[in-house]
Amino acid sequence: MAKSTQEIFDYLKAAYPEVDLVLESAKLGDPWITIPAEHWKKIAKFLRDDSDLRFDTLMCLSGIHYPDEVLLAIACHLHATEKGHTLAIKVKVPESNPNIPSVESIWKTADWHEREAYDMFGIIFDGHPDLRRILCPDDWEGFPLRKDYVPQESYMGINTKYTEVEASDD
Amino acid sequence: MIEIVQKGKSRPEMVINMGPQHPSTHGVLRLEVTLDGELVTHVRPHIGYLHRCFEKYGESVGDYGMVTPFTDRMDYVSAMNQEHGYVIAMERLLDIEVPERVEYIRVIMAELQRIASHLLAVGTFGLDLGAFTPFLYVFTEREKILDIFEKSSGARLLYNYMCIGGLMRDVDDDFKKDTEEFVRTFRPKITELQNLLTYNSIFIKRTAHIGVLPPKVALNYAASGPVLRGSGVKWDLRKNNPYSIYDRFDFDIPVGEGEVGTLGDCWDRYIVRVLEMEESCKIIEQALEAMPDEGDVQQNVPKRVRTKPGEIYARTETPRGELGYYIISDTSAKPYRIKARAPSFVNLSLLPAISRGSLMSDLVAIVGSIDIVLGEVDR
Numbered sequence: 001m002a003k004s005t006q007e008i009f010d011y012l013k014a015a016y017p018e019v020d021l022v023l024e025s026a027k028l029g030d031p032w033i034t035i036p037a038e039h040w041k042k043i044a045k046f047l048r049d050d051s052d053l054r055f056d057t058l059m060c061l062s063g064i065h066y067p068d069e070v071l072l073a074i075a076c077h078l079h080a081t082e083k084g085h086t087l088a089i090k091v092k093v094p095e096s097n098p099n100i101p102s103v104e105s106i107w108k109t110a111d112w113h114e115r116e117a118y119d120m121f122g123i124i125f126d127g128h129p130d131l132r133r134i135l136c137p138d139d140w141e142g143f144p145l146r147k148d149y150v151p152q153e154s155y156m157g158i159n160t161k162y163t164e165v166e167a168s169d170d
Numbered sequence: 171m172i173e174i175v176q177k178g179k180s181r182p183e184m185v186i187n188m189g190p191q192h193p194s195t196h197g198v199l200r201l202e203v204t205l206d207g208e209l210v211t212h213v214r215p216h217i218g219y220l221h222r223c224f225e226k227y228g229e230s231v232g233d234y235g236m237v238t239p240f241t242d243r244m245d246y247v248s249a250m251n252q253e254h255g256y257v258i259a260m261e262r263l264l265d266i267e268v269p270e271r272v273e274y275i276r277v278i279m280a281e282l283q284r285i286a287s288h289l290l291a292v293g294t295f296g297l298d299l300g301a302f303t304p305f306l307y308v309f310t311e312r313e314k315i316l317d318i319f320e321k322s323s324g325a326r327l328l329y330n331y332m333c334i335g336g337l338m339r340d341v342d343d344d345f346k347k348d349t350e351e352f353v354r355t356f357r358p359k360i361t362e363l364q365n366l367l368t369y370n371s372i373f374i375k376r377t378a379h380i381g382v383l384p385p386k387v388a389l390n391y392a393a394s395g396p397v398l399r400g401s402g403v404k405w406d407l408r409k410n411n412p413y414s415i416y417d418r419f420d421f422d423i424p425v426g427e428g429e430v431g432t433l434g435d436c437w438d439r440y441i442v443r444v445l446e447m448e449e450s451c452k453i454i455e456q457a458l459e460a461m462p463d464e465g466d467v468q469q470n471v472p473k474r475v476r477t478k479p480g481e482i483y484a485r486t487e488t489p490r491g492e493l494g495y496y497i498i499s500d501t502s503a504k505p506y507r508i509k510a511r512a513p514s515f516v517n518l519s520l521l522p523a524i525s526r527g528s529l530m531s532d533l534v535a536i537v538g539s540i541d542i543v544l545g546e547v548d549r
Binding site: 026027028029030032056057058059060062064065075077081084086088107108109111112113120133134135136137144145 | 217218221223225226229262263264265387389390391392403405410477478479480481482483485492494496498499507509511515516519520523548549
């Protein structure tokens with residue numbers, strides 16, 4: 001039987017009464033559950049192994065930057081192949097201390113997703129076996145998908161600034 | 171570049187770079203392969219050579235409609251499916267109803283594109299293993315599909331044909347006739363391909379028992395598409411989580427069965443693609459029959475896309491697997507965050523797990539059987 005996010009939230013609340021879980025939603029789209037970073041790994045393991053939940057795949061892990069709240073976050077979209085339910089989870093951390101426990105040991109697919117979130121947002125995943133940049137070169141400066149990102153002026157002597165080329169008449 | 175490292179072992183290990191300009195890596199993929207003699211002990215894929223950061227573009231272009239051309243350029247081999255995924259995500263976010271005719275045209279386009287993409291996949295897979303002829307055969311067929319696309323959209327590779335709420339323009343007058351004609355002539359060609367390649371004993375020798383991916387591992391790595399189904403997992407979003415109008419059609423989900431080798435080997439992933447082309451033909455035929463002849467394809471297209479704060483993760487089945495779009499909207503005209511979960515990216519991440527212990531020459535077969543498009547891996 002597929003559970004709704006509300007049902008899963010109640011279920012998690014009952015299993016972890018001490019954890020500050022929040023069910024949130026926006027005006028449009030689907031709701032999500034926000035989990036404090038220090039409890040994320042423990043709950044992730046529970047989500048995968050619990051016989052009523054069985055979230056066996058991590059579909060997507062995306063980084064998000066909230067410059068107004070000075071926060072970085074990840075959004076994880078989980079799916080249970082047998083049960084058929086899906087779940088969105090957010091873990092928010094301050095920009096000054098962007099450490100989130102890695103879930104690579106729970107879902108292997110998180111390996112590259114976490115590397116991408118590190119590459120693009122500078123989120124540090126504690127316990128990740130191989131946290132390197134994945135899409136950008138290893139010596140790239142800055143985190144491109146942060147809202148306040150300023151591209152570096154040049155890379156290996158190549159000008160990286162975009163300059164408008166004036167169209168000629170012919 | 172070859173480097174020989176002696177690490178206190180009786181035999182030295184050799185590190186070889188395969189790519190980024192290697193014909194069998196299907197684009198600019200670099201594999202750092204550690205070899206013990208001919209045996210692969212470790213593979214480290216290095217990606218990012220095609221990284222253009224479309225997600226940043228998506229956040230900075232004028233509005234939501236202007237993101238569609240960028241989605242085309244992610245997986246340029248199946249651009250229609252990429253657009254389909256994006257417009258479906260936006261329509262679900264904004265709750266836009268799409269006219270019947272548009273749904274049917276989209277499905278037909280998506281399935282034609284699936285055939286074109288699988289043709290390319292099996293053709294180049296054969297090419298990697300030294301079978302040149304099937305490649306030429308499949309390209310002839312792919313050409314016919316591109317002709318159909320060209321007549322309706324004006325482009326052969328990157329279409330920008332679907333838009334939020336509808337289509338850019340109605341299909342060409344000959345669309346129905348052309349597509350019917352294509353499906354009719356294409357069916358015998360699948361049999362021809364089967365005779366040429368599938369049961370060719372050299373091809374079987376090169377693919378059976380190679381790169382075995384057990385179903386449990388596939389799920390843990392969140393593999394999708396033919397890579398997952400090749401391991402015998404009957405999972406297809408068109409059936410298990412129907413989007414658009416896929417619940418109206420009658421079709422099967424082919425899965426690997428280990429017919430000539432082990433379940434989940436390269437041959438199984440290959441045969442799933444071949445059989446899926448037949449299923450796509452079935453869908454196209456049913457859709458052509460049920461498609462309404464009249465209807466304005468632009469009637470529900472919003473003049474300007476206005477959003478409220480919202481979040482959505484919508485996924486569709488592309489030829490390569492599950493394509494997810496995670497979109498965060500706010501009150502401005504641009505997406506706050508738009509992330510594409512590319513199936514090739516995820517499928518490629520399991521390459522080290524399935525190529526350990528294989529021969530160097532089999533690594534080529536394994537990469538070919540995953541069927542990656544680097545435009546999508548790097549985005």
